[in-house]
Amino acid sequence: AESGIAKHVSPVVWFYAPDFEAEQIVPFLTKYVESGFEAVWFASAFKGTTGPAQAWTPLSYHLKNHLSWLKVMQAVPRLAPLRLQGVVLTGWQRYDHYSVLCELLPVSIPSLAICLQTLVNGGFTEEAKRKVLDVLGLESVQLEQST
Template sequence: MRLVHLDLKGAAPKVSFLEQVFPLLSKLGANGILVEYEDMFPFKGELETLKSPYKIQQLAALNKLEVVPLAQTFGHVEFILKHDKYRYLREVERFPNSLNPHVPDTLSLLKSILSQVMDKHRHSSWIHIGADEVFHLGEGMDSKNWISRSSGDVGKMYLNHIKEVVNFIVNQYKGLQVLMWDDMLRKIRFFCPAESGIATHASPVLWFYAPDFDTEQIGKFISKYADSGFKSVWFASAFKGTTGPAQGWTPLNYHLKNHLSWLKVIQAMSKFPFIKFQGIALTGWQRYDHYSVLCELLPVGIPSLAICLQTLVNGEGLAARACKAGWCQQA
């Protein structure tokens, strides 16, 4: 799978623009989109506080693009916790970015959000639960008390919450596969899949956005996840939005090199026979978080997206020709 990340948490494009872009994505080699809705999802009922109408399902189907919804379930939930109604669910009262996993209402809220999201994505094979950058986890008083009582640590606390989320999804939606960013998993020193129970139903999405990242380090993470019982793994590159929180233009060479590095990793997957590579998401961040300024917007990043997608489809030979033609010269 080659998913193009559509980040709606900043300057979300109009449907009229997506009508032009989606056919292009399909022609360039994408077969799906990873849609990060945040408060652009048309929530209803008790969640109407978070609501904003937005429709892309039919447009994606017309262009043979599978829609993979992304619903944050732990960190990056400022769009929820900024509201006074949900303030009591914060891990640390001062910061609206991470949920307190010890309050029963946290899981109830997430079940409601996930149910509404999946009701609008009945034909999706995957759901992405985010789960990255859970800042300040373990710093709240409830977490400190839990660690003291259970002789646990932040890693176990993290896995316990993710286990509850994953179990709800797989029990409620048979056959649905779960994706999650892997950065929090990297930090867990002793990872026991039998204890956490998530490896059977979830796949880590390894994200690295630097142009020349350490591919051997990626191999160590893949081995760790294979040893932990995960059956499959995804990768995440970046075609824009990772070179500065207020970036105005997209450095093509930077993002091209990132994809060339990922090609090396993909080509080396035969070294890991016990875990399957399922796909890659080309991320295109509109802003770093809910409160950040905008970085370069989607229209500016289209040339980079085209080069990066075609590099994944046709290999580094195409990339070399693009650079020779002057496409990759930095401004």
């Protein structure tokens, strides 16, 4: 707080687990409030966070992560006096700096579409699913069979 950095930047809270509760984020939010920050970004991922050598993107894993973030976003006003700036939707190229490439972008496009529509629609609604299918030119998508 003494450096004045909180006036110029906003921290990012990264969390990539598929299922988590808003209360798990509270320690991070509390730390940032105590440090003088007034706003925060959240970070999710549409690919790359599930292992160092994935060939396919597990759709349900990433969808669940975004659904969890939506719950956190709804809970922020009661959890901490912070303004949510937005969500950084990441797509990892490498699981870590010593690994081979994660799943490549072409195979993760369905996940990107699902995650974006989930954030835009506030959930993976029938409307969101229809938009994903229309944009991708698909008749259906199997969330649980994508691993």
